Amino acid sequence: MTSSNATIDPTALRELLDTGNGVRVLDVRTPGEFESAHIPGAYNVPLDLLKEHRAELRAHLDDDIVLVCHSGARATQAGQSLAQAGLPHLKVLAGGMLAWRNSGAPVNEAKARWNLERQVRLVAGAIVLLAVLASTVIPGAKWVAALIGAGLTFAAVTNTCAMGMMLAKLPYNRATATCDLGTIVAQLREGAPTAPATR
Structure with a gap:
């Protein structure tokens, strides 16, 4: 994989996962979104936690990394943060979980929740x-x-969303399981991501 913030399509990622080529999938959505549905074997590293602790996480990420979010925007931000921390092998899943689901790839599912982007549209509207x-x-x-219109315009231009970051901190977007730095580092060390039952 290249050092740029390149993309990978769902078919290519599925082939990598099936062949066991040592790729790690980091899902940067909120714990609530991750708990609702995620790629089997993915690790949940929420974007805000990743940005804050990228140096500590960098020490435990020596494999090829594929970053995933709902549509690709948050994963791109995560890629920029990890690249700044010196992580060379990064790719973003093109189209995020939307594209993964549309390709018919397997998904671990639990209780359905609204994704963060949908919540932002609801609150702003x-x-x-x-x-x-x-x-x-x-x-x-x-x-x-x-x-609100100015805020949404700024969010589009900068590819950030203050409202989304605030909504991510609500209890609704937090999973019942813990998602703190210590837990994530332990999972990365042991190679054992959280995996709710497939529905």
């Missing part, structure tokens, strides 16, 4: 709708809608 409705009574409320 609800705030804008309420602000517009409130502006019929309180004219200044329209500026709340404008602020």
Whole structure:
């Protein structure tokens, strides 16, 4: 694998996993999203934890790494963080879990949860709708809608999302199992990712 933040398609990743070529799949979604559905054998390393502890994680990642999220945006950010920490063998799953599912590849599933991107659309849309409705009574409320629009524009331009980062910290997006640095490092050391039952 190359040192650039290259992509790999679901078919190629599935072949690598089937042949046991020493590739590790790091899923950077929230623990709740991961618990809901993930690639068998993947390790859950949430993006915020990965960014904060990339140097510590770097010491336990010497294999070829494929980064996964819902659609590819968070995995790309994770790849940039790990590349800055000196990890040379990174790829991003093109299209993320959406593409993986669409390819018919196996998925470990448990209780279904809304993914983070869908939650952001719900919250942003609800705030804008309420602000517009409130502006019929309180004219200044329209500026709340404008602020959300500006935030979404900034999120698109910078490929970051402050609202998504805040929502990721809600209990809904945290799995029942622990997902802290110590647990993740132990799993990486032992080569034993968490694997809820396949449905």
